[in-house]
Amino acid sequence: MVQLYHPIGTNPFNDDKLHDECGVFGLHGHPDAAVHTALGLHALQHRGQEAAGIVSFDGTHFHSHRSLGNVGDHFSNASVIEQLSGYAAIGHVRYSTSGETVLRNVQPLFADLAGGGLAIAHNGNITNAKGLRRELEERGSIFQSTMDTEVIVHLIATGKEAGLVEKLIDALCRLNGAYALVIQTHEALIGARDPHGVRPLILGELDGGHILCSESCALDIIGANFIRDVKPGEVVVIDDKGVHSLQPFPKSVAQRFCVFEYIYFARPDSVVEGVNVYHARKRIGAELAREHGVNADVVVPVPDSGVPGAIGYSEQAGIPFDLGIIRNHYVGRTFIEPTDSIRHLGVRLKHNANRAALLGRRVVLIDDSIVRGTTSIKIVELVRAAGAKEVHMRVASPPTTHSCFYGVDTPTRDQLLASQMDVAAMAVHIGVDSLAFISIDGMYRAMGHEHRTPDRPQFCDACFTGDYPIELTDQLGGEDIAQLSFLDEAT
Numbered sequence: 001m002v003q004l005y006h007p008i009g010t011n012p013f014n015d016d017k018l019h020d021e022c023g024v025f026g027l028h029g030h031p032d033a034a035v036h037t038a039l040g041l042h043a044l045q046h047r048g049q050e051a052a053g054i055v056s057f058d059g060t061h062f063h064s065h066r067s068l069g070n071v072g073d074h075f076s077n078a079s080v081i082e083q084l085s086g087y088a089a090i091g092h093v094r095y096s097t098s099g100e101t102v103l104r105n106v107q108p109l110f111a112d113l114a115g116g117g118l119a120i121a122h123n124g125n126i127t128n129a130k131g132l133r134r135e136l137e138e139r140g141s142i143f144q145s146t147m148d149t150e151v152i153v154h155l156i157a158t159g160k161e162a163g164l165v166e167k168l169i170d171a172l173c174r175l176n177g178a179y180a181l182v183i184q185t186h187e188a189l190i191g192a193r194d195p196h197g198v199r200p201l202i203l204g205e206l207d208g209g210h211i212l213c214s215e216s217c218a219l220d221i222i223g224a225n226f227i228r229d230v231k232p233g234e235v236v237v238i239d240d241k242g243v244h245s246l247q248p249f250p251k252s253v254a255q256r257f258c259v260f261e262y263i264y265f266a267r268p269d270s271v272v273e274g275v276n277v278y279h280a281r282k283r284i285g286a287e288l289a290r291e292h293g294v295n296a297d298v299v300v301p302v303p304d305s306g307v308p309g310a311i312g313y314s315e316q317a318g319i320p321f322d323l324g325i326i327r328n329h330y331v332g333r334t335f336i337e338p339t340d341s342i343r344h345l346g347v348r349l350k351h352n353a354n355r356a357a358l359l360g361r362r363v364v365l366i367d368d369s370i371v372r373g374t375t376s377i378k379i380v381e382l383v384r385a386a387g388a389k390e391v392h393m394r395v396a397s398p399p400t401t402h403s404c405f406y407g408v409d410t411p412t413r414d415q416l417l418a419s420q421m422d423v424a425a426m427a428v429h430i431g432v433d434s435l436a437f438i439s440i441d442g443m444y445r446a447m448g449h450e451h452r453t454p455d456r457p458q459f460c461d462a463c464f465t466g467d468y469p470i471e472l473t474d475q476l477g478g479e480d481i482a483q484l485s486f487l488d489e490a491t
């Protein structure tokens with residue numbers, strides 16, 4: 001049987017990375033809103049590859065198309081785009097733990113409320129969604145999906161305030177968690193970020209229309225102009241009269257943007273929170289070289305995410321950069337499940353060692369992170385089999401010791417290699433001659449700070465420190481985190 005989706009940990013193409021679980025895009029005030037939204041989602045495909053959806057609004061009716069699979073699988077079809085008529089559209093790409101991916105969980109969600117239709121797309125995770133859902137169900141709400149995003153819809157639907165924006169703000173004030181939302185109503189496109197600003201959301205402009213999206217690469221693909229980041233805790237309402245900014249939350253809330261966006265999630269050609277991701281990764285690589293130099297002949301990235309860090313390391317260390325591992329870009333999540341006879345090939349289907357760059361050389365392998373360590377073991381085996389004399393691994397993030405509950409697909413702690421062993425034991429486990437990670441303060445230095453400020457850290461770094469900036473209300477409710485299937489539906 002052909003099977004396209006794999007429970008996490010069983011997918012032979014699993015790259016052993018944390019995965020951002022969603023990307024969002026919205027455009028208001030453009031005659032080709034849907035087609036630009038499809039292109040924007042295509043640029044955000046790296047943020048979610050399991051489902052995509054667009055809802056458009058033509059001034060009278062909403063139109064919706066949601067599918068499992070990649071954006072290009074469905075939204076390059078002219079007849080699909082033609083159905084999505086209107087001057088406004090929002091879209092969403094989704095990654096999930098895949099066994100749970102069913103069409104009813106694909107966004108944007110749409111609801112016909114008393115005050116008019118509402119479509120919503122969400123990147124993040126609501127950490128008190130379980131309790132809110134229980135409360136809403138006790139009051140008679142009937143849920144159609146298992147997504148935390150639907151809790152927001154029901155809070156708006158049952159809100160006592162007069163207007164839709166007021167109901168939304170009332171709903172947001174009840175949420176804990178991380179969210180970047182784009183919402184289309186019959187009157188406006190609305191964007192909102194949680195008060196800590198964990199997940200990114202930016203504002204752009206195209207031909208007089210306005211855009212909200214996760215990353216600037218989604219503006220570049222359609223030739224749109226960057227205006228600014230939506231501020232943490234800001235609600236932006238975009239209607240025919242322009243952009244209106246509301247700040248419903250106290251200004252004292254500390255900003256804690258996800259530092260992993262710079263390490264891995266965001267595309268290197270994006271600028272998020274005013275920082276170019278490519279430059280950030282190069283600076284992290286350079287800092288890694290300052291902290292953990294090694295005598296070697298060549299710096300080799302684990303492609304693709306290790307490339308900018310390896311360039312930075314190479315430049316700082318004065319050791320030549322070379323492509324010692326070649327990635328096959330045509331093997332991905334849409335590849336059919338292989339037969340048992342080729343399953344053992346595993347990582348070789350995606351990566352191959354370039355013997356010409358490795359034979360007889362002392363190699364520094366640069367990767368952006370180590371999660372379970374499963375891919376690292378196989379990559380090191382490949383590099384050794386290609387004749388490398390020594391293999392040293394340098395990692396452009398601190399050890400990942402904790403799970404993320406803010407919209408990122410993470411294994412439970414017991415599956416995170418760095419939570420189970422120290423660096424020396426990890427080196428033996430992975431099979432390298434030496435292993436080192438950038439320090440927490442080194443990472444902060446690369447991001448332009450002198451060091452991490454312990455009482456008011458500049459970023460969310462909880463997966464490295466366990467210092468969770470937003471209350472984990474559901475998770476701390478006495479339940480076993482690993483058993484909370486609802487959490488698996490993070491968006």
Ligand code: SF4
Pocket residue numbers: 018198258259260261403404405406408460461462463464
């Ligand atoms: Fe990002 Fe914080 Fe989640 Fe780590 S725990 S991935 S830093 S949001």
